Amino acid sequence: MTFQKEPPHKHGSVGRSAIVLVNLGTPDAPTRSSVRRYLKEFLSDPRVVEIPRAVWWFILNLIILPFRSGQSAKKYASIWTREGSPLRTHTAAQAQYLRGALGERGHQDLTVAMAMRYGSPSLPDVLSKLKADGAERILLLPAYPQYSGTTTGSIYDAVFQHYGSVRNIPELRFVRNYHDHDGYIRALQHSVLNHWEQHGRPEKLVMSFHGVPKRTLLLGDPYHCECLKTARLLATALKLTPDQYVVTFQSRFGKAEWLQPYTAPTVAQLARDGVRRIDVICPGFIADCLETLEEISMEVRHDFEQNGGKEFHYIPCLNESPSWIAALAEIAEQHIIGWPTQMPPSQREQLKQEAEAGRAAALQLGAQD
CATH class of the missing domain: 3.40.50.1400 (Rossmann fold)
Structure with a gap:
């Protein structure tokens, strides 16, 4: 078996921790070709469609993809925005806000990335980049509150398949569900x-x-x-x-x-x-x-x-609402307990005081204006 090439090891370097917010996926564009490519990857997953592979291959490639791709492309075009796919836009924003919320809770040495189970940015590509950046601990956080083998289970499959060709596997943790959080x-x-x-x-x-x-x-x-x-x-x-x-x-x-x-x-x-x-x-x-x-x-x-x-x-969905970002930070924090992501309390208090002093100075300056 051939394993992927490991990134150069730097002695004395401190391994990082990372969280990957994983959503289902979306086409790259609301076009027939992009939607066909996305649907083929999505509907080829045996977790999604539990039909004998040989039978399903003919149904998918000779019936569904030729006819459904164009219809779905029109639907995607009806919701597409200037920024692109709403799903990708919201998921990227959630990852960014989650990083900020965890930072406010004292988790400074922490990377937060987003990935898609199908389409881009692909989960294997994101995991490979995190490894190259020195991540030694990774939490997989599915964008599915309720567990299903068709969704969360499929993320597990993709993660295990990816690391099947990796020699030095990072510590992995998974959020299974949060339907009652x-x-x-x-x-x-x-x-x-x-x-x-x-x-x-x-x-x-x-x-x-x-x-x-x-x-x-x-x-x-x-x-x-x-x-x-x-x-x-x-x-x-x-x-x-x-x-x-x-x-x-x-x-x-x-x-x-x-x-x-x-x-x-x-x-x-x-x-x-x-x-x-x-x-x-x-x-x-x-x-x-x-x-x-x-x-x-x-x-x-x-x-x-x-x-x-x-x-x-x-x-509308929860998207980037403050209450949801706070909840997302709670969920993530509960699953990274024990990881070295927080600065010492004394340093955290010092940064807090500096931030408060900065806000007070800004308010005073505004009052003078």
Whole structure:
């Protein structure tokens, strides 16, 4: 077996610690070729599609990619921004703000990077760069609050496959889930309450999670249970009664049965039943993406209004909200305990005093102006 070449070792150098925030992925551009390349990588993962490889190869390459790539490219174009893919933009910003939040908590000798399971920047490329930069301890932080073999499990696969060809493997830690983490639930609560403070309350709150085949639940995947626990905790935090919210699952693919109830039919039925206003939040996504901005805010909104609904509100993902960045820092900090990332308390207090003195001087200067 051939191993990757190790970077030159510098005696006396101090190994660094790093956190990698890993999201699903996104095409590089909203074009047919870019989307096809992305979908091929994504849908070729046996964690994502559990169909015999030979059968799936023909379905994927002869049916899905030739027809779906162009359709998906149009959907991506409808949400693309000047900065590029919303998913990549938000994930990069979250990593940057997470670095700052951890720095404020005293973790100075710490690198925070972002990677994509599919597409770029690829997880193997990011891990290789961290190694070249001297990272000897790496925490993998998935952008999936609820564990599923189709998502978090796939990240594990990619990490283990990458290090299968590395001679000197760094210390690795993984965040498995945070579906019931107090900070995460609190951030969701703040997001909803802030929206209601500005726009009033709906008749029904719809909590829409990404769907997976029902077969995965029957085979032991905990995703469905963790989604329901998140929903229950959020409803409790919002003081909602069972008739004031509903949990649904979106993004069905293929003819097999997926987790139910499905989002689009449920929303359409709510409208037909006379519900005039619904608010929809997607707790399973920590960053806005195609599934939230196009599928929910556009397609599901259309379904609701076409069936008689009058007022549809999409509550954005947590993105870079201060409460979420604080929660993300809490989650990360709990998993890097024992790593040499914090400066001595005396030095931290000195920097704190210097920062406070700087702010006071700036305020005094502003008052004089």
